[in-house]
Amino acid sequence: MRVAMIGVGYVGLVSGACFSEFGHDVVCIDSDAARISALEQGEIPIYEPGLDELVARNRADGRLRFTTDLMDALQGAEAVFIAVGTPSRRGDGHADLTYVYQAAGEIAAEISAYTVVVTKSTVPVGTGREVARIIRSARPGADFDVASNPEFLREGSAISDFMRPDRIVIGAESDRAREVLRRLYRPLSLRDTPILFADLETAELIKYAANAFLALKISYINQIADLCEKVGADVQDVARGIGLDGRIGPKFLHPGPGYGGSCFPKDTQALMHTAQAAGAPLTLVEATIAYNEARKSAMADRVLQLLEGDAHGQRVAVLGLTFKPNTDDMREAPSLTILPRLQTAGVVVSAHDPVGMGEARRLMPDIRYCDDAYEALAGADALVLLTEWNAYRGMDLQRMRALMRRPVVIDLRNVYRSREMRKAGFIYHSLGRPKWR
Structure with a gap:
């Protein structure tokens, strides 16, 4: 054809x-x-x-x-x-x-x-x-x-x-x-x-309904992660437990700093406006949009709270800038909310991303960009992992520890194992997991 x-x-x-x-x-x-x-x-x-x-x-x-x-x-x-x-x-x-x-x-x-x-x-x-x-x-x-x-x-x-x-x-x-x-x-x-x-209308709505449902699912597990922290449960085990239910499934049940990208933010907004104009408001979608924006700001506040002492002048290494791995897309990435908030508080940010730094430089020119992850860690008071690139999963923990001024790791994607990080000498923080895990 x-x-x-x-x-x-x-x-x-x-x-x-x-x-x-x-x-x-x-x-x-x-x-x-x-x-x-x-x-x-x-x-x-x-x-x-x-x-x-x-x-x-x-x-x-x-x-x-x-x-x-x-x-x-x-x-x-x-x-x-x-x-x-x-x-x-x-x-x-x-x-x-x-x-x-x-x-x-x-x-x-x-x-x-x-x-x-x-x-x-x-x-x-x-x-x-x-x-x-x-x-x-x-x-x-x-x-x-x-x-x-x-x-x-x-x-x-x-x-x-x-x-x-x-x-x-x-x-x-x-x-x-x-x-x-x-x-x-x-x-x-x-x-x-x-x-x-x-028909045309049904096909058009399927796309929006699917993306809004997945955005809702992400926000749901993020809220469950917050609850797990309060009651001492493990969000990853909760996610496995509910994901094994065939009616729910395991995908999009990974806690993080909020969704971004070219689809979910704009598609949820468009569906919300369509529903409001039609007189059938989707309050669950409206709540998801509001929560996701608040989530990004809350993650910036979390990082500032976990820094030891006054945040002003402290050096934070950030690994991962794109909204997800395997893309250079920075649209609506959580980093675009979190990093400026840290800078406003006086934090000095050094960042690395395998493919996203070109666009990140255009959007956040005042950040120090590093050629590799270990360079970003040199002299850092804390590491914040924002995007779960595979390149960050197998890093040398002893080398990381030796490079950092303070051994604080704030893992916003739950990439690392708590026990391994603590054994390597890190003060380790993750999302929705008990401190002893």
């Missing part, structure tokens, strides 16, 4: 590369000429494990190319995906659909034969109908259908998520559109991947 993908951000680039791996002829379009030029030179603008090899292989085989020419890209395309950004709108938190609707207008001007226009971007309920209205208004005689095909890609494991998904959700209301998308995903259907066909 011939496929056009509008937008070469995270979703568009990963999706386009994976569709080409299926054997489809994919053209990725973007108005950013510099980004397209970089991609043509083999430069990948985002960090995603395995994506560079995937793009290079399919470009070499002639199944994947990049362009700024929408007219050229749409020639012969049976499916055109809109995979542009939908950030939270400044001021009110609603999803900004400017780029989606702009893409719809551009598609309308170039349609020449039957085309399925697919929203891949995460969009609020009703967006698909508006995309159809825009195209129909501009080209009353155009032969097209609009479909919704939300993505469920986790940063750091996006290729695996695309190639081995739990399910494929397709909102399509004509047999022609369903058949086009069925053929597009045929390699996955042959592996018995469930494909859920629904």
Whole structure:
């Protein structure tokens, strides 16, 4: 099949590369000429494990190319995906659909034969109908259908998520559109991947409902961790105990400093506003949003409380800056709340992250960035572990202890074992675990 993908951000680039791996002829379009030029030179603008090899292989085989020419890209395309950004709108938190609707207008001007226009971007309920209205208004005689095909890609494991998904959700209301998308995903259907066909509104809502539920699950285990600290229970054992229940499952039951990233914060906000506008407020989602923001600030307060004496002038080493491992994404990362709070209190911060320091420097220029984790630890009065990169799990504890001025470790991801840390001479603090564990 011939496929056009509008937008070469995270979703568009990963999706386009994976569709080409299926054997489809994919053209990725973007108005950013510099980004397209970089991609043509083999430069990948985002960090995603395995994506560079995937793009290079399919470009070499002639199944994947990049362009700024929408007219050229749409020639012969049976499916055109809109995979542009939908950030939270400044001021009110609603999803900004400017780029989606702009893409719809551009598609309308170039349609020449039957085309399925697919929203891949995460969009609020009703967006698909508006995309159809825009195209129909501009080209009353155009032969097209609009479909919704939300993505469920986790940063750091996006290729695996695309190639081995739990399910494929397709909102399509004509047999022609369903058949086009069925053929597009045929390699996955042959592996018995469930494909859920629904109407546009249902498909759009599934994406938001899923992300909001996972955000709620994260906040729930964070609150349970707080309770465990008060009553002497172990949150990790509690998480195992409830996660073994098939109705609950073990994923997203890991306490931490709060969720971040490009999806959960903006998607919960957008769903909240949609529900309020519809007269069916989701108070659980509203509470989750408020709690998560408070959680990040509470973690900064926790660090300040655990420093010995006056925080002013103390040196804190921070390991991990991105919102999760295996990505360079700093959007809504807890570090963006916690580290400035520490600096305001007079703390001198030295930080390291395996891939996120480039963006972190732009957002937090006053922090000292180190080439490796051990450099950050030199002379530190405390270590704060913020992101659970694998590189930090196997560090030499004796070397860490020797480098630090004071042996205080504040583990906000429960990466280390309490007994091992105490045996190595550390004053160790974690989330929701008894001090003796």
